[in-house]
Structure formats: C-alpha cells, structure tokens
Amino acid sequence: MITNRELVTKYSRQAPRYTSYPSALHFREITDPSRQLQHIADNNTSPRPLSIYIHIPFCASLCWYCGCTKVITREPGQSRIYLDRLFAEMASMREKLHPDSYVVQLHFGGGTPTYLTPDELREVGTRLKSLFHFDDSMEFAVEVDPRRLTEDHVAALAEIGCNRVSIGVQDIRDDVQEAINRIQPMSVNETVVRWFRNAGIRHINIDLIYGLPLQSRQSFESTLASVKTLDPDRFAIFHYAHVPWMMPSQKLLDRYPMPDAHEKFAMLEMMIENLTGSGYTFIGMDHFAKTGDELSVARENGTLQRNFQGYSTRADTDIYGFGMSSISQIGNGYLQSVKDLDAYYERIDANELPYTREYLLSRDDLIRRNTIVRLMCDLELDFASIGEKWGIDAETYFENALTQLEEMVSDGLVAWTAGGFRVTKTGRMFLRNIATCFDAYFSASEKSQRYSKTV
16 A cells, blocks of 8 residues: 555646646636636626626735735825725726626735725725625635734625635744744734634634645644634645746745755644544635535535635626736636736726637536536546436546546546545545546646646
8 A cells, every 4th residue: 555655756747736627737828818708798798696796906015935926015196096996996897797697706905905094995895785796695704814904894894795714824923924024913913813703703714724834743743733723614724835927026925945845744743633523514625604504505415606806605606806817707708807017907998808818618528527517526436427417338438537636546536436536534635636637738737837736
C-alpha cells in the first residue's frame, strides 16, 4: 500500500481549483461585442434566479500573499469615482434582464468591500434595491477585513440586509502576520465578531490560509484553536496558491521558510480531524460548516453547488458580476470584465459592456462541467445518472478518464462502486487531482505552470 508521504510526492502538482470549467485561463479575447448582447438577451426571455457579485477592488495596504485583483490606494475619493461607474454598469445591465427575474444571492468581494465608507455601503444597498428584485430568502454575504472596520460599517451592513460575513483572518501568529504584511491581533477579530452578532448578523464565516511562510502543523493547530473560540458557522481554509509569476508581490515571501508539500498535507489532515471532531462537516476540499448549517444540509442531500464564490447552496442561477475583473456566468457562457481600472472606467463612460474575455461552452464542456461539479460536491459519481441526464453512455464517453482513475484506485484515492466510483477519505485531500481526469484541457495546460499546486 502506498504511503501518504509517497502520495504527496506523486500528486503534488499544478491543477485548477475548478470554480469554473474550463478555468478562466481558457477564456478568449472578445472580437464581436454584439455576441455578448445577444447571449444576454437570449438568456433573459423568461425570469431567472440571479446571483450578483460586486467587486470592490480597493485595499489600503498590500498583503503579500494575495492573489486577488486589487488596487492599493489610500487616496481620498477613489471609491466615489468607482461607485459612479459601478452604478452605471448595474443600471445598464438591469435594462437587459427580464423584469421579473429575482436575486437569490448577493456577494460583495474584493479587494476589500469594507474599504467603502459606511455611507457608501448604504448607498450601494439602496441602489441595488432600486434596481433588482430581492428574494425573501436571499443570502447577502460580504467579505470583511477586520483591521479597518468600524462599528458603523457593521451597522451599515446590517441596515442594507447583509446576513452573512466572511472575516479574513488567515493566521493569528505574530511572526506569520509580519511575514505576510498583515498585522491583525486576535483581539480585533473578537471585537468584530461581537459587533456583527450584536447587530443581528449571526452567520459568521472565518477565512484562513495554510501553506504560508513560517507555518507548521503545530502552529496552525494553535491558530485553529484560537479562532474556534469565535464559534463561526463556517470555515473556509484555503491552500495558499504561490504563483509569483502571476503575482510578483509573492516573491517577497521567498525570504522566509515555507512549509513543504508534506507539512501542508499534515496541516490538512490535522484540520480535518480537528474540525470534524468539533461539530463541523468537511465540505468538498476547503470548506467546513457546522452540522445543520445549510451548506452541510446541501452536502448531505446532494444539492451542493460550486461556482466562482466556491461552494454554494444556490443552484441554477445566472451570475452577474459587476466591477473591474468580475466574472459573469450567464447560461452556457462566461464573460470576464477588464482587469485594469482605467480601462473599466473608459468602457463604462463610453456606455460599452466592460467585458474583455468570453467563453461559450460546447456540449462536451457542459457535460464535463456538470460531471466535475458533481464530483467535487458529492464526492462520488454515478454513471447511470450522468448518462440519463446527457443522453450518453457515460462509461464509454469518459473511457480515457476511467483509465486514468485506475491508477488512483490502486493508490487508494477512489474506489469503484456498482454504478461508478466514490472518493475515499484519503482521496478527498487530492480532489483536484481526481477532477483533472475529466478535464479535457488539463494535460496540455499543466505544462504551462499557471496553476497552484494541489498539495
């Protein structure tokens, strides 16, 4: 039997995170903008449930590990300039949507959404409510940086209907925080959580990262013990993606010792055992949710989804992204907005769509996307169900994938079942590797070294 150490050595390789299929690296430059308008029109001939993503790119300082699209500034007035364009973009898109479509999910991401002032947050909420119909059970989530948050920010978020916050913590140790240029005492986290609960926002997510400089299994266990005292509903614990060829600031981390693949695997093993023993369900590959949380319920009843926001409970929605670099998932197509702030302003001022890259999925893409999503959510595949849904003989269609899986069966990552296969306990820690078997683009793209490592 192959050992865990041998598995890590063998399977620690680059692969997508599969928040989309194909990944954004395969999107293509737009040559005919009229196609996007027609695609949006075709998808709005009847009412649709909507998921809205608002990208606020600004941060007051740079966290050296960060791989997000952001603009570092403390210049007064930048957010005002941005919001004027954001509101114009949303108003323009609202005219293209079916008038009876309704929003079931709303997410503010960044950057730092709470870079906005409390009054600006209130203004965003007011504009959204004037433009869109909100479902009564809508999830409204906001990513939060506690370091510059005020109690008035919290009050503003509660006033505009926010009911879930994701609090960025990453790590609580002083040496790690200094290494990544993010100083954030545990007392700050405790204060912010108390503010949110007092304001009635009781759905609390905590975001952590493992694989950062100076971390170890033992140090991360102490971080986990501390943040568990905050009693969050969910944890999102992401594997640090070291891609300095894409994010030059990450080169600053190379001066510190970083945990190798074997140490990171030990950290993952520890956190799974720790949190599942503390009343949390392990969701997919990087999320944990309390038993009874809707994410855990969705995992159990087979309705869990995966999209650009990670794991989700909202199925069959069109995702409309607003703001620079945002990605929309509309019907069978993806649209990505320009990543440069000035270019975004120019597009909106010219009353043009801000999209610069696109991808329209083929039937094969749709089949593979659905298969990979179900694998990453259900941790198993049933070939008869796939075949019935798509009108194919799934075992024949995925013949090459099943050949690749044979080696993973031998290595104990998956096990054949009567109708397909399931991911083993060990295999869950290599879920991205397993998914690559069904990725028609992976074998060519892995040589380009554009993805983070799986372990």
